[in-house]
Amino acid sequence: xxxxxxxxxxxxxxxxxxxxxxxxxxxxxxxxxxxxxxxxxxxxxxxxxxxxxxxxxxxxxxxxxxxxxxxxxxxxxxxxxxxxxxxxxxxxxxxxxxxxxxxxxxxxxxxxxxxxxxxxxxxxxxxxxxxxxxxxxxxxxxxxxxxxxxxxxxxxxxxxxxxxxxxxxxxxxxxxxxxxxxxxxxxxxxxxxxxxxxxxxxxxxxxxxxxxxxxxxxxxxxxxxxxxxxxxxxxxxxxxxxxxxxxxxxxxxxxxxxxxxxxxxxxxxxxxxxxxxxxxxxxxxxxxxxxxxxxxxxxxxxxxxxxxxxxxxxxxxxxxxxxxxxxxxxxxxxxxxxxxxxxxxxxxxxxxxxxxxxxxxxxxxxxxxxxxxxxxxxxxxxxxxxxxxxxxxxxxxxxxxxxxxxxxxxxxx
Numbered sequence: 245x246x247x248x249x250x251x252x253x254x255x256x257x258x259x260x261x262x263x264x265x266x267x268x269x270x271x272x273x274x275x276x277x278x279x280x281x282x283x284x285x286x287x288x289x290x291x292x293x294x295x296x297x298x299x300x301x302x303x304x305x306x307x308x309x310x311x312x313x314x315x316x317x318x319x320x321x322x323x324x325x326x327x328x329x330x331x332x333x334x335x336x337x338x339x340x341x342x343x344x345x346x347x348x349x350x351x352x353x354x355x356x357x358x359x360x361x362x363x364x365x366x367x368x369x370x371x372x373x374x375x376x377x378x379x380x381x382x383x384x385x386x387x388x389x390x391x392x393x394x395x396x397x398x399x400x401x402x403x404x405x406x407x408x409x410x411x412x413x414x415x416x417x418x419x420x421x422x423x424x425x426x427x428x429x430x431x432x433x434x435x436x437x438x439x440x441x442x443x444x445x446x447x448x449x450x451x452x453x454x455x456x457x458x459x460x461x462x463x464x465x466x467x468x469x470x471x472x473x474x475x476x477x478x479x480x481x482x483x484x485x486x487x488x489x490x491x492x493x494x495x496x497x498x499x500x501x502x503x504x505x506x507x508x509x510x511x512x513x514x515x516x517x518x519x520x521x522x523x524x525x526x527x528x529x530x531x532x533x534x535x536x537x538x539x540x541x542x543x544x545x546x547x548x549x550x551x552x553x554x555x556x557x558x559x560x561x562x563x564x565x566x567x568x569x570x571x572x573x574x575x576x577x578x579x580x581x582x583x584x585x586x587x588x589x590x591x592x593x594x595x596x597x598x599x600x601x602x603x604x605x606x607x608x609x610x611x612x613x614x615x616x617x618x619x620x621x622x623x624x625x626x627x628x629x630x631x632x633x634x635x636x637x638x639x640x641x642x643x644x645x646x647x648x649x650x651x652x653x654x655x656x657x
Contacts, residue, residue, distance in 0.1 A: 254534065258537050261542040280539075290528070293520050298516075299360070305512040306490075306494055307343065315493065315498075317342065323344075323345045326452040327345075333373065333381060334373060335373075340370050347391070363391055364519055370387065378624065379628065385633065392609045392638070393634070402605055403417070420649060421606035551564045573608045573610060574635065583601065584604070599653050604645055615631060
């Protein structure tokens with residue numbers, strides 16, 4: 245229901261904006277520009293799905309091997325004490341537990357190409373447990389909110405852009421992003437727990453959360469001692485080692501247990517093409533809606549309104565130039581990346597706005613894209629409280645990023 249309303253608002257808001265521009269400024273070409281933007285984005289949506297095909301085939305094939313070899317069951321046992329309490333509807337040691345863990349870990353390491361296939365696989369496994377195939381289950385909602393909250397340990401891509409745009413220390417946003425995204429994920433978990441009546445005060449849950457917090461802080465402390473160059477090298481090494489290590493471990497375990505590795509891989513890879521085809525209509529719908537909203541100028545008007553509201557509450561104008569990244573990120577990852585780069589080019593990579601836009605890019609995730617792809621892959625139509633909870637996580641991440649930016653990078657200092 246929420247997604248339907250938002251999608252309609254994209255089109256109606258864009259159409260009203262076009263009419264206003266035509267009547268007030270005589271801009272008769274705005275209608276054509278907007279519809280051309282929709283056509284271009286529909287092509288882009290198909291290309292994204294097409295690009296996913298190979299990646300999906302690779303990772304679903306590897307996961308099939310791991311599943312046959314029993315690796316997924318091993319991972320399920322590791323996270324079972326925590327996930328059993330956060331996802332009470334999932335049977336103990338179910339394969340979905342291990343797949344969800346791998347997806348969340350890949351997201352934390354910034355391995356987007358690996359994280360998406362893992363997430364789609366987990367969503368399919370959760371769908372098998374879902375009694376109502378058109379309505380998102382509690383487990384699917386919480387899993388998606390944790391994805392959309394965007395917990396990231398190593399924002400390699402953002403640091404790379406900062407280096408290219410002349411930042412004195414490209415890694416200076418590493419700690420702020422980690423702190424802000426941690427609050428975002430925690431906020432998403434709490435919000436979803438409120439809707440689903442999940443008991444977070446359980447001793448086991450508290451122990452796991454404290455343990456994960458300690459692990460995050462330990463990782464943070466280690467990387468904060470490295471130079472910018474060493475940080476980039478170490479983060480790339482960790483990401484590559486973990487990713488390749490998982491593949492080799494799965495294959496080794498499968499060989500040890502005499503699994504027909506090649507045939508099993510091919511069986512799993514066949515699912516990749518079908519999954520990519522399934523998500524195309526959902527991708528086209530959400531990305532075209534975003535495109536017309538942006539091409540019509542409605543996004544610019546929204547930014548002006550937010551600027552006025554912030555001014556009313558006494559929030560400085562130094563935040564406003566970075567806000568397009570925060571607003572665009574839940575809608576479009578590439579759009580938000582463009583906003584971030586534009587902000588750094590306009591105000592400087594080491595300006596308050598430049599750094600804050602990087603923090604927005606690293607703290608939140610493409611919520612509507614994730615909803616469209618993940619739920620679209622299993623034909624979920626009723627998303628229930630998914631989007632409100634995910635947007636709460638995004639909002640907390642944005643608020644945390646602003647507060648932390650003022651602490652780490654005070655304007656004018």
